[in-house]
Structure formats: C-alpha cells, structure tokens
Amino acid sequence: MKAVLIILDGVGDRPIKALGGLTPLQAAKAEILDLIAERGECGIMDPIAPGQPPGSDTAHLAIFGYDPEKCYPGRGAFEALGVGVDLKPGDVAFRCNLATISDDGVIIDRRAGRISNVDAEKLSESLKEIRIEGVDGVEAEFIHSSEHRGVLVLRGEKLSRMVSDVDPHLTGVKVPKPHPLDDSIEAKRTAKALEEFLEKAGKILRNHPLNKERVKRGLKPANAVLPRGAGVLPRIKSINELWGIKAAAIAGGALYKGVAKAVGFELIKVEGADGTVNTNLKGKVEAVISALKEYDLVFLHIKATDNVSHDKKPEKKVEVIEWISRELKPLVDTVLSENYYLALTGDHTTPCEVGSHTGDPVPLAIIGPGVRRDNVKRFDEISCALGGLNRIRGIDLMRILMNYLGRVPLFGE
Amino acid sequence: MKAVLIILDGVGDRPIKALGGLTPLQAAKAEILDLIAERGECGIMDPIAPGQPPGSDTAHLAIFGYDPEKCYPGRGAFEALGVGVDLKPGDVAFRCNLATISDDGVIIDRRAGRISNVDAEKLSESLKEIRIEGVDGVEAEFIHSSEHRGVLVLRGEKLSRMVSDVDPHLTGVKVPKPHPLDDSIEAKRTAKALEEFLEKAGKILRNHPLNKERVKRGLKPANAVLPRGAGVLPRIKSINELWGIKAAAIAGGALYKGVAKAVGFELIKVEGADGTVNTNLKGKVEAVISALKEYDLVFLHIKATDNVSHDKKPEKKVEVIEWISRELKPLVDTVLSENYYLALTGDHTTPCEVGSHTGDPVPLAIIGPGVRRDNVKRFDEISCALGGLNRIRGIDLMRILMNYLGRVPLFGE
Numbered sequence: 001m002k003a004v005l006i007i008l009d010g011v012g013d014r015p016i017k018a019l020g021g022l023t024p025l026q027a028a029k030a031e032i033l034d035l036i037a038e039r040g041e042c043g044i045m046d047p048i049a050p051g052q053p054p055g056s057d058t059a060h061l062a063i064f065g066y067d068p069e070k071c072y073p074g075r076g077a078f079e080a081l082g083v084g085v086d087l088k089p090g091d092v093a094f095r096c097n098l099a100t101i102s103d104d105g106v107i108i109d110r111r112a113g114r115i116s117n118v119d120a121e122k123l124s125e126s127l128k129e130i131r132i133e134g135v136d137g138v139e140a141e142f143i144h145s146s147e148h149r150g151v152l153v154l155r156g157e158k159l160s161r162m163v164s165d166v167d168p169h170l171t172g173v174k175v176p177k178p179h180p181l182d183d184s185i186e187a188k189r190t191a192k193a194l195e196e197f198l199e200k201a202g203k204i205l206r207n208h209p210l211n212k213e214r215v216k217r218g219l220k221p222a223n224a225v226l227p228r229g230a231g232v233l234p235r236i237k238s239i240n241e242l243w244g245i246k247a248a249a250i251a252g253g254a255l256y257k258g259v260a261k262a263v264g265f266e267l268i269k270v271e272g273a274d275g276t277v278n279t280n281l282k283g284k285v286e287a288v289i290s291a292l293k294e295y296d297l298v299f300l301h302i303k304a305t306d307n308v309s310h311d312k313k314p315e316k317k318v319e320v321i322e323w324i325s326r327e328l329k330p331l332v333d334t335v336l337s338e339n340y341y342l343a344l345t346g347d348h349t350t351p352c353e354v355g356s357h358t359g360d361p362v363p364l365a366i367i368g369p370g371v372r373r374d375n376v377k378r379f380d381e382i383s384c385a386l387g388g389l390n391r392i393r394g395i396d397l398m399r400i401l402m403n404y405l406g407r408v409p410l411f412g413e
Numbered sequence: 414m415k416a417v418l419i420i421l422d423g424v425g426d427r428p429i430k431a432l433g434g435l436t437p438l439q440a441a442k443a444e445i446l447d448l449i450a451e452r453g454e455c456g457i458m459d460p461i462a463p464g465q466p467p468g469s470d471t472a473h474l475a476i477f478g479y480d481p482e483k484c485y486p487g488r489g490a491f492e493a494l495g496v497g498v499d500l501k502p503g504d505v506a507f508r509c510n511l512a513t514i515s516d517d518g519v520i521i522d523r524r525a526g527r528i529s530n531v532d533a534e535k536l537s538e539s540l541k542e543i544r545i546e547g548v549d550g551v552e553a554e555f556i557h558s559s560e561h562r563g564v565l566v567l568r569g570e571k572l573s574r575m576v577s578d579v580d581p582h583l584t585g586v587k588v589p590k591p592h593p594l595d596d597s598i599e600a601k602r603t604a605k606a607l608e609e610f611l612e613k614a615g616k617i618l619r620n621h622p623l624n625k626e627r628v629k630r631g632l633k634p635a636n637a638v639l640p641r642g643a644g645v646l647p648r649i650k651s652i653n654e655l656w657g658i659k660a661a662a663i664a665g666g667a668l669y670k671g672v673a674k675a676v677g678f679e680l681i682k683v684e685g686a687d688g689t690v691n692t693n694l695k696g697k698v699e700a701v702i703s704a705l706k707e708y709d710l711v712f713l714h715i716k717a718t719d720n721v722s723h724d725k726k727p728e729k730k731v732e733v734i735e736w737i738s739r740e741l742k743p744l745v746d747t748v749l750s751e752n753y754y755l756a757l758t759g760d761h762t763t764p765c766e767v768g769s770h771t772g773d774p775v776p777l778a779i780i781g782p783g784v785r786r787d788n789v790k791r792f793d794e795i796s797c798a799l800g801g802l803n804r805i806r807g808i809d810l811m812r813i814l815m816n817y818l819g820r821v822p823l824f825g826e
Contacts, residue, residue, distance in 0.1 A: 014783035014784070014785065015783060015784075015785065015786065023785070044801075044803065048824055049809065049812065050805055050809035050812060050813050051809060051811075051812030051813035051814070051815060051816035051821055052812060052816070052821060052824055053816065053821055053822075053823045053824070054823070054824060054825060055823050055824060055825020055826040056825070056826065057825045057826055058824050058825030059825070061825075068824065068825060072824075072825060075825065075826040095826075228826075229826050351783060353783065354783075354819075357823060358816055359812065359813070359816035359821055360785070360816065381785050381801075382785050382786075382787060382801055385785070385787065385800075385801040385802075385803060386787075386788075386799065386801075390803050390804070391802075391803035391804065391805070
C-alpha cells in the first residue's frame with residue numbers, strides 16, 4: 001500500500017469578479033484534478049484551524065501530521081535543511097536576504113535589485129571569513145541559496161531562537177538591531193553574536209569590489225544581510241518512527257524541502273525543479289512515479305499556484321492549474337492502475353484579490369482502494385465542501401492516509 | 414472592512430408536530446433571513462461542543478472567541494457588568510432574585526409574585542444600609558436591575574467565587590445557607606460575608622413597611638434575597654487587544670450586555686431595548702447601522718426567539734422569526750450595499766417542545782465580499798447543514814470573521 005500526497009501551494013481562493021464570480025479552480029478546465037475529485041472522497045480542510053492564516057511552514061508541519069502549536073521551531077531551521085545544511089541540535093538558523101541599504105542604514109531594497117545567482121554567490125563567499133569574537137564558542141556560517149536568499153547558521157553552546165527579526169519586511173526604515181526576546185542568557189548571547197556577524201558582514205560587503213562594480217553598472221549593491229525567522233531543529237519523532245514508512249519528498253522551494261526533511265522525508269532532487277512557474281513539473285512527476293517503487297509515501301509540492309496568487313493574477317492562476325492538471329496525468333494513471341492512494345490538496349488559501357495567505361479552508365480529494373466515493377465531481381473549494389470527508393483539519397490528514405495504508409496502531413483493544 | 418454579528422437567542426429548534434414536522438425556522442416566511450443564507454456561505458455550529466447544552470453566558474463567550482472551558486468566570490460578573498456596575502478585579506458578584514419565603518424559610522415564590530419594578534426598587538434601596546461586620550474589609554452592594562432581578566457585589570480583599578448557590582431553582586424547599594466550595598480562606602470568607610448579608614437583608618425586608626403593605630394588598634412579599642452564579646471578572650485579553658478592532662454591542666438583556674462588556678465591546682444603549690418580544694427592534698437595527706460608521710464589529714443580540722421557546726410557543730416563535738426577518742431588512746440592505754460582512758446565527762437551540770437549552774447545533778450564514786457562496790437557499794437548521802461551512806464550533810466563528818476582516822496574524826511564515 002503506497003500513497004502520494006500532492007500539495008498545490010496556495011491553490012485555495014475566493015470567488016473572483018474577473019472570473020465571473022468563480023474561483024480559479026472553478027474556472028479552470030482541469031480534467032485530471034476533477035477526475036481525482038470524481039473518483040474519490042472529497043472535503044475541505046483547515047490547514048491549522050478555521051480562519052487561521054497559516055504560514056507555509058506551519059501548514060506543511062500540520063499536513064505532515066505535526067501539531068505546529070506544539071512543535072513549531074521557527075522558520076530558519078527549515079530553510080537551512082532545505083538548502084542542504086547539516087543542522088545540529090543546538091544550532092540556530094536564520095532565513096536571510098541580501099539587501100541594499102543607504103549609508104545611514106535605511107533599507108532601500110530588501111532583495112538588492114533581485115541580485116543574480118552569480119553575484120550573490122560571490123558576495124556570500126566573502127562572508128565565510130567572519131569569526132565571532134565577542135561571544136565565546138560561537139561560530140557563524142552563511143550559505144547562499146538562490147538570488148537574494150541565504151541562510152545564516154550560528155553554531156555553538158548556549159544559543160536560542162528567541163531573538164528578534166532583523167528584516168522588518170519593509171523598505172524606507174532603518175535596519176533594526178537584533179534583540180533577545182526573553183531574559184535567558186542564551187537569547188542574549190545569540191542576539192550579541194548575530195549583531196557582531198551583521199556588523200562584520202556589512203563592512204565586508206560595503207568594501208567588496210563586486211558591489212562597487214555593481215554600482216558602476218547601475219545595479220543596487222548587496223551591502224547588508226537581513227536575517228529573520230530564527231529557528232532550531234524541531235524535537236519530534238520522524239515520520240518513519242511514527243508510522244513505520246519510508247517517505248520521500250519532491251519539491252523546488254527550500255522551505256518545503258526543509259520542512260519535509262525535518263520530519264524525516266528523504267529529499268529527491270529533480271533538475272529544474274525550482275519552485276517557480278517555470279519549474280520542471282514533467283521531471284517532478286516522473287520522479288514521483290519512480291520513487292513510488294521504493295517509498296511508501298511520496299510528497300509532491302508544486303509552488304506555482306501560490307506564486308501567481310501572490311502576484312494577484314487570477315487568469316494566470318487558471319492557466320497554471322490547467323497546466324498542472326495536464327502534467328499530473330501520468331501520475332494519476334499510475335496511481336489508478338497500481339491501486340495506490342493519492343491525496344490532493346493545498347497548504348492554504350491565497351486569494352488572488354488579497355495576494356497573501358488567508359485562513360479559508362482548502363479543497364481536498366483522496367482516491368484509492370476502499371475510499372467512500374461521494375457525489376462531488378469537481379475539485380474546487382465549493383464542490384468539495386459537499387463531499388464525504390466534510391471539514392477536517394490539516395493535522396488529521398496524515399492519520400487518515402496512514403489509516404488507508406494500515407499503519408495506524410489500534411488505540412485500545 | 415466591517416462586520417455585523419447577529420445572534421437570535423435560542424433560535425435553533427427541532428421538528429415540531431404542531432408545525433407539521435417543521436422547525437419554526439422552516440415554517441417561517443423569513444425572506445431576509447433566507448436572503449442571507451442564499452447570498453452567503455452556510456453551515457451549522459455547535460456553540461460549545463456537539464450535544465453540549467450551553468448556558469447563555471458560555472455560548473456568548475465562545476462565539477466571541479473565548480474558550481469557556483478556559484476562561485468562564487461564573488455568571489455573576491456578567492450580570493453585574495450588564496446592569497452597569499463598575500466591577501473591579503477581586504470583586505465577587507452574584508445574580509440575585511428577590512423572593513418570597515415562609516416564616517420557617519421555605520421558598521414559596523422565587524420571583525416574589527413577579528414583583529413590579531417600582532416595589533423592587535424601593536425594597537432594594539433599603540438594602541444599601543447593610544454593612545458586613547463579621548468579615549474584615551468586605552463591603553456589600555446590592556443593585557436592582559429589573560422586576561425580581563438584582564445583583565449583589567462583594568468587594569474587598571481575599572474573596573473567591575467558589576461559594577455555593579443559595580437559589581436552589583426550586584420552590585417548596587428551605588433556603589440553603591451558602592457554603593465554601595473549596596478549602597481556601599477566600600471561599601470561607603466569601604461564604605461568611607454572604608451569609609451575613611443575607612441574614613441582614615432578610616431582617617430588613619421582613620420588617621419593611623412596603624412588604625407589609627404588599628401582603629395587605631394580597632401580593633407576595635419580597636422578603637428574601639436568593640443569590641446564585643458567583644462570578645468574577647474574566648482574566649482575558651479584550652477583543653480589541655486580540656484583533657485590533659473597535660467593537661460595539663447592542664443588546665437588551667443584562668447578561669448579554671455583560672458578557673459583551675467583559676470581553677471589550679462598548680455598549681450602545683437603545684431606548685426600549687428590553688430583551689423581550691416587545692423590544693424596540695427597529696431602534697436596535699437603526700443603532701447597528703449607525704454604529705457601523707464608527708466600529709469594525711457590531712454585535713446585535715435579539716432575545717425574543719428564546720423567550721417564546723422557553724414558553725413553549727412554536728407558532729409564536731414562527732411569528733417572532735418573521736417579525737425579526739422584516740425588521741432586519743434595512744440592516745441587510747446596508748451590509749450588501751456597503752460590502753460589509755454579516756454573520757447570522759443563534760447562541761443555542763431551545764426546542765419549543767423542551768422549553769430549555771439543548772445541545773443541538775444552530776444554523777449559521779455569512780455574507781460578504783469573497784465568501785464562498787453555496788447552494789443553500791434557506792436559513793434553517795436542516796438547509797444550512799448542507800452548506801459550504803459544514804459544521805464548526807462557536808469558538809471558531811470569531812476567527813473566521815476576523816480572517817475576512819484581515820485581522821488574524823499569520824501563524825508561521
């Protein structure tokens with residue numbers, strides 16, 4: 001018994017005027033998605049709780065079966081794992097932006113003019129020489145991931161994730177200094193080490209020849225590092241320990257890879273899977289089909305639906321949904337012919353008219369041997385609400401899937 | 414973005430023989446209520462939990478977004494706030510009845526023959542002279558509210574709400590003495606102070622000329638005070654602190670005003686809003702429309718549906734529902750034209766054939782920009798159960814509304 005879990009990031013939406021009062025899922029001609037709904041049992045799902053807008057990390061934690069209220073360890077560790085850092089218990093990791101700030105420390109561009117991979121890689125290389133001297137026994141490592149994105153890891157004893165974000169998510173304001181968020185020695189040490197790293201990084205970046213060259217070329221210099229989302233490894237049992245399964249994840253974005261890895265999925269790399277609308281979806285789908293030979297559960301994450309939602313492009317979202325539906329055909333054919341299970345859902349709603357995550361539920365459909373097929377014919381927010389699964393929470397989905405796989409131990413006798 | 418929350422008290426019901434097997438909501442021609450269902454997303458809601466009969470206070474707490482399991486502080490404080498008492502942390506308040514008891518202390522009438530406001534006011538005035546002498550540093554204040562109803566507040570240090578009800582909700586039995594419900598000094602002090610107040614109140618009332626005159630007139634004397642529902646201010650964050658909104662409440666009954674005030678709603682007074690079937694509903698509706706100019710959330714409580722349910726009058730309940738539906742038209746017109754949100758629901762089911770609160774779910778409908786309109790056309794218990802909201806709990810409703818208002822912070826990143 002094997003299962004596939006497909007998450008279309010931010011696929012949930014609201015009725016949109018530009019689409020004649022339909023949601024993008026309703027407006028799309030998505031035969032394969034609708035086939036899953038028609039052959040399966042459907043419902044709606046609150047990733048965290050009714051009305052609660054989920055972050056991408058908390059939503060995935062919940063859908064993987066981990067209560068984020070109890071075990072959310074901050075975003076940074078997921079980012080670090082996602083870019084391949086070998087994170088150890090005790091390490092504190094931060095998601096970072098390479099940014100452009102003015103001489104007096106005001107943020108001009110949080111993405112340094114969407115700096116190229118090549119330039120960002122070179123600048124990040126120069127940060128490797130930084131040594132933390134003001135806090136005993138702490139080392140810093142900066143790892144570039146893509147474009148303006150990077151990860152900072154502080155390693156050593158007595159560190160804490162209770163330090164404030166440096167990235168204010170705003171431009172036109174001064175870069176704030178990091179400060180401890182509680183009274184612990186650990187938080188103070190971490191904030192102090194972070195401050196030292198940022199000062200040294202700023203000095204190196206401001207004087208870097210590449211930045212001077214960028215200014216000459218009319219490009220924005222990447223002269224500051226803006227960390228946020230301090231995080232540590234979550235203290236949890238792995239998905240293998242919990243259910244006795246081998247699980248693999250196929251995703252483009254670092255965060256999704258990181259959450260999956262943190263809970264015990266093995267990451268399968270697919271060339272050209274980059275978490276954008278230009279991702280190599282064909283390659284990802286082939287990789288899922290192939291992985292099903294070896295793994296009990298394969299997680300496929302598709303980010304494109306969320307990207308176009310944040311960009312507030314409903315027509316584009318319809319196109320992306322139709323494209324995904326077509327590309328999923330070989331996988332759904334395999335699932336049906338091999339009698340595998342498949343759960344199709346989203347991690348949250350990102351309404352195109354809002355442009356950010358909201359707390360509305362997402363549609364859900366599950367196919368596989370013995371599921372209680374209902375009358376729902378279409379995979380969309382409103383049709384699925386009338387399905388046999390009714391309304392569940394994200395935290396319940398993994399147990400439902402593991403139940404079909406016969407992996408949930410009896411409670412009682 | 415603004416929202417209206419309308420609670421029709423006790424509106425939920427069960428199929429009734431006298432109505433041809435329909436519920437009062439099904440039997441009523443309630444065009445405006447049905448319009449809300451038809452334009453909106455519908456569902457059913459368990460105010461507390463499936464099968465759990467809610468009190469009016471716990472149901473409202475939950476619907477306002479506060480878990481009564483965690484923060485229910487007893488009824489008395491809500492009553493006190495509702496009649497305008499400036500309750501302080503540490504005060505213990507009791508809902509009280511002016512009652513008629515026999516010479517040997519047996520309860521004859523828990524409402525003293527439904528004593529008039531004028532008589533009750535005069536008798537209550539005489540209780541103001543009572544001083545607590547047997548317990549250090551405790552003061553008592555008795556406030557008449559309406560007819561036989563009043564509130565007693567004990568103020569001072571070291572008081573507790575862990576004291577037993579004196580009102581047994583029965584006639585023909587002796588008035589019990591208050592006793593502490595735990596071993597704390599606070600509970601013992603409170604029970605002792607309460608006992609002293611009741612003895613002194615009994616003595617004053619028995620000798621009051623007005624009571625002697627009432628007996629001559631063939632009326633029952635109000636010769637005892639029966640306290641119940643010891644309560645303190647809840648320790649909670651206000652609705653403004655939680656969501657950053659300005660909220661106003663329009664209600665007749667003291668309890669509803671009290672719960673609303675306790676969680677941070679500002680009370681808007683409407684002449685003739687008295688929590689009965691003769692309430693000034695037109696005035697309340699106008700007040701809601703007007704309040705929407707200033708407040709983000711306006712709560713409208715309508716008690717009449719519950720009154721007729723407790724009186725076991727299904728035909729009257731149908732009439733009341735139809736009247737409410739007509740009176741709500743200007744408000745619903747405003748909500749639709751201004752693109753506000755509106756949630757319509759009940760606080761509990763009061764089946765006319767039972768005559769008291771039961772644990773059945775209540776219907777719920779929400780209109781507003783972007784709600785996922787479903788196929789439900791009528792606002793009743795059975796139609797709404799097939800709606801897109803499915804089945805939620807009372808505690809989830811406020812977060813769902815605040816999500817539409819963009820007021821719920823992201824959890825995670």
